Amino acid sequence: MERSDVLIVGGGPAGLSTALFLLHERPDLKGHIRVLEKARYPREKFCAGAIGARADRLLATIGVDVDVPSVSVHSMSVVTSQGRASHSVPSIGRVVRRIEFDHRLAERARERGVEIVEGARVESVHIESDGVSVATSQGPFTGRVLVGADGVGSVVRRSLGLSFGRYRAQVIEIDTEEAEGDPDRRTLHFDLSDPTLTGYFWDFPTLVDGKALYCRGVYEVGGVVENAGDAADVPLEERFEKRLKAQGLNLGDYKQKRFGERGFELHIPFASPRVLLVGEAAGIDPITGEGIAQAIEYAHAAAPYLARKLAVDDTQFSDWNEHVRKSRIGFDLGVRTRIVSLCFGKRRTMMERYLLQTPSLLDAALKGWGGQKIPLTTLARLGFASALLAAKMPFQ
Numbered sequence: 001m002e003r004s005d006v007l008i009v010g011g012g013p014a015g016l017s018t019a020l021f022l023l024h025e026r027p028d029l030k031g032h033i034r035v036l037e038k039a040r041y042p043r044e045k046f047c048a049g050a051i052g053a054r055a056d057r058l059l060a061t062i063g064v065d066v067d068v069p070s071v072s073v074h075s076m077s078v079v080t081s082q083g084r085a086s087h088s089v090p091s092i093g094r095v096v097r098r099i100e101f102d103h104r105l106a107e108r109a110r111e112r113g114v115e116i117v118e119g120a121r122v123e124s125v126h127i128e129s130d131g132v133s134v135a136t137s138q139g140p141f142t143g144r145v146l147v148g149a150d151g152v153g154s155v156v157r158r159s160l161g162l163s164f165g166r167y168r169a170q171v172i173e174i175d176t177e178e179a180e181g182d183p184d185r186r187t188l189h190f191d192l193s194d195p196t197l198t199g200y201f202w203d204f205p206t207l208v209d210g211k212a213l214y215c216r217g218v219y220e221v222g223g224v225v226e227n228a229g230d231a232a233d234v235p236l237e238e239r240f241e242k243r244l245k246a247q248g249l250n251l252g253d254y255k256q257k258r259f260g261e262r263g264f265e266l267h268i269p270f271a272s273p274r275v276l277l278v279g280e281a282a283g284i285d286p287i288t289g290e291g292i293a294q295a296i297e298y299a300h301a302a303a304p305y306l307a308r309k310l311a312v313d314d315t316q317f318s319d320w321n322e323h324v325r326k327s328r329i330g331f332d333l334g335v336r337t338r339i340v341s342l343c344f345g346k347r348r349t350m351m352e353r354y355l356l357q358t359p360s361l362l363d364a365a366l367k368g369w370g371g372q373k374i375p376l377t378t379l380a381r382l383g384f385a386s387a388l389l390a391a392k393m394p395f396q
């Protein structure tokens, strides 16, 4: 098998968009980028499928349109132990089914000349003096450099001996019919009313084979040092069952989809000579577990970096962490990692009160999610308030 210039492990949003953005930067790499994907499309990925419009906008900059059935999102609502709030901003995102989204993205990548090898499960990674080789269920593959985009359980990350970090989350989701109290079908609903849960429940409108359903789930992140509640060891399934009961639903009636997630931590290296990690293999938002748009943003940061490094034959990747830190995705994830304890720790009540009493915060959150402009004055005000919160000072 001919050696690739760039070998990418994982054909999810991070791996496929890295290939697409890189080809846009370096059209001469057409036919020299190979994605190894363990599954075969269309393949399921446990995920609620809510994508901020910033991801679609980024892909649109290189003319990629992932046109799959979607529910358009125009607002978010949140309930906490301190009250509830909702806010609308037109066209901030959509809800997709990953089985359809990832398949279409793979088709888009193939159309542009990316080779995707399906059914190739990478088992180990070996760094050599002049390249990288991987052992897979379909035999060995070699590349000049390798991108690890193989998600939360990243074999690449493990093979390199890189730490898995502390923000590990557990998630369970189900798809159900509409239930009493559901928001309208343009709204993403977040329920943070259980202060002992370091996470939240969600209800998102979704389309399953053309049928209007709701994807509901529970997200719980571990590793938050100062947990606010005392009952943090209640099994996740028990919490979910209780909440569904209040909605008139029975957990046992639905197919449960359970999976893990990994939060970002900048101080942990996510590169080594000839190998760099993107997407959830590197780490995503530990507060919400959102990772699709982040995967695409990682890819957008990785492509010019890789293009430059390949051009000068510098494949040590010793400054990949630093490059991520200076990029939009690194800034965003860095802020989230810093405030995860504010959201779920001892100052949670104060934080929630602030969220509910500050419409500009919700407005900024929605606009940021949707890739729309946030007024500088709002950003400055929010930065100031966050600093006060972090310093434990009261504010109005």
Ligand SMILES: Cc1cc2nc3c(=O)[nH]c(=O)nc-3n(C[C@H](O)[C@H](O)[C@H](O)COP(=O)(O)OP(=O)(O)OC[C@H]3O[C@@H](n4cnc5c(N)ncnc54)[C@H](O)[C@@H]3O)c2cc1C
Pocket: 009, 010, 011, 012, 013, 014, 015, 036, 037, 038, 039, 045, 046, 047, 048, 049, 050, 051, 120, 121, 122, 123, 149, 150, 151, 152, 154, 155, 171, 172, 173, 217, 257, 259, 260, 261, 278, 279, 280, 281, 284, 289, 290, 291, 292, 293, 294, 295
């Ligand atoms: C229940 C749940 C709900 C979620 N809901 C949302 C949501 O609503 N919105 C959102 O933004 N995020 C959500 N997320 C997070 C989101 O799904 C991930 O963060 C996102 O998919 C990360 O993209 P990725 O490309 O980095 O990894 P993945 O999407 O996980 O893709 C990795 C790819 O690598 C392949 N692979 C893995 N190991 C190997 C191997 N050894 N060899 C070859 N291929 C391999 C996999 O088959 C997969 O195709 C949710 C996660 C869960 C678990």
